[in-house]
Amino acid sequence: MPTWFGPEQSRLFGVVHVPAGSAARAGVVICPPLGRQHLDTYTGLKLLAQRLCANGFAVLRFDYSGTGDSMGDQGRDSAIDDYLESIRTAVAYLCASGVRSVSLLGLRAGSLLAATAAASITGVDGLVLWDPATDGRRYLREQQVLYKMTVGGDEPSEAEPDMVPLLGITLSANAAAALRALKMPAVVESASVLVLTRPELSDDRRLADLRAADNCTVREITGQPEFVEPPSIVVTIPMATVATIEKWFDANLPSETVDFRPVFADSAVAQELSDGRSVTESIVALGPNRLFAIRTAISGVAEGGPTVLFHNTACEHRVGSGRIWPDTARELAALGVNVVRYDRRGVGDTGIATTAYPWIHSAEAKADVTDVVEALDVPSDRLMMTGICSGAWNSAYAALRHGAKSVVLLNILLYSVRRTDGASERIAKVTDAVAGDQPTEDTSFWKIVKQGLRNWLPYQGWLVLGRLGYTQAPEVLLRALAKRGVETELVLSPSDFEWYEGHRGPIGAKRLARRGWAPKLTLAPSGDHAVLHRGLQNLIRRYLVDAVRREFADQR
Structure with missing residues (x-):
């Protein structure tokens, strides 16, 4: 069920997957990646949401403020803070709809945003960091390099002298600086954490503290480049990873259901x-x-x-x-x-x-x-x-x-x-x-x-x-x-x-x-x-x- 939700002056677009009989075990907020990766993984995240919903979870896919179909200007200086506030708004929407337990799932930059936002959200019961970007500075640099390799570079224009173009999204210089400053938290206040990382990134030092935590499980996954950085218009969804996520939520979140009645706005x-x-x-x-x-x-x-x-x-x-x-x-x-x-x-x-x-x-x-x-x-x-x-x-x-x-x-x-x-x-x-x-x-x-x-x-x-x-x-x-x-x-x-x-x-x-x-x-x-x-x-x-x-x- 598609809907707009959140403050009237800055509505967010989302799609709610309502479990059978409107009886939900828990809520899951999916925090998407940014820019081109958001487009490429859209169907894969939708498929994951469908499967979680079939297991009794109420799932919300949404666009951050200023991205996708949500309202707002993508070039605002406050963009990164707005993304974090969007996650908090999404959690509040599911809670207001009746769920008592909420978890976050983030993909790539969405992982960094989800882990950062979790610190300011009371009662996050689960957190899945899927192929996480752990360092905002490194992530921004990688995206700028990809942009230049893909389109041949783009010097700031006279019309937009303070904008930073990336693949599929453009940030203001101030927003880019805010993204650059983000780092994966050493400690995540969540009942359970699952980190899914590529083998070549498994020794990421910013995952070391999470790996050592009692509430965290780290697993290596394959097939990510074909999913988030496909070499052509064909995107391959890593179904083995989708199944891993599905099983983890099923094992770590409540089985008892509550009445789930979201309010929809068309x-x-x-x-x-x-x-x-x-x-x-x-x-x-x-x-x-x-x-x-x-x-x-x-x-x-x-x-x-x-x-x-x-x-x-x-x-x-x-x-x-x-x-x-x-x-x-x-x-x-x-x-x-x-x-x-x-x-x-x-x-x-x-x-x-x-x-x-x-x-x-x-x-x-x-x-x-x-x-x-x-x-x-x-x-x-x-x-x-x-x-x-x-x-x-x-x-x-x-x-x-x-x-x-x-x-x-x-x-x-x-x-x-x-x-x-x-x-x-x-x-x-x-x-x-x-x-x-x-x-x-x-x-x-x-x-x-x-x-x-x-x-x-x-x-x-x-x-x-x-x-x-x-x-x-x-x-x-x-x-x-x-x-x-x-x-x-x-x-x-x-x-x-x-x-x-x-x-x-x-x-x-x-x-x-x-x-x-x-x-x-x-x-x-x-x-x-x-x-x-x-x-x-x-x-x-x-x-x-x-x-x-x-x-x-x-x-x-």
């Missing part, structure tokens, strides 16, 4: 405007499969008016890299439009979490895209859609099926109208990780053939192959959108523009221009494909604000 105020109106977010279920979605709008704005729909990227849930979608949604809603972000099946908070990989362009995924647009029931001349990579393709697909006023395609790679299961995975070179297969000589042969086709095949032949779905000829998708009457705009990072050029996009654009159909193309000066780059995130937000003002100038 809406929250995100922002108070200067004219007295409020930007409000509401939890909704869309389509026959009840896809989880959040609608952002000014209070009193009716559904069916000008609407912007965000399609999520790959297997990321509706928050997106760097929290781009909630932040953008709240800014756009202040302009007087409805904004919707959602999770397709197998992703985020739609349906039940499993270990199965949610293919990006399966028949099921395409059905979800169609279902969302139909459920919104917005006239095509009042609908704008956008998304990154596969989310961009889904925007185009929905526009071709339903119609739309415009689409903004961010870092799109796939330009074929004919999509098959696993197409995005093959483009992203992760098919082997998904299917467990090994590369073959045949695969290498076709890579050589396609490279030769790009270099030597006349454009008309390239276009024919694109129409058949064998190549990525941008003209195929862009022409289809133009014929459908959809205003199309491309925003591409440098690497995505290289892809566009390498697949003969400029030739197609010139051909379309002769008929007045050429899309608007914006090349970002820097940034990466996954939009982890802070500068690119800011550019996209500004671009979408300008696009909404332009497209809906007469309708708002």
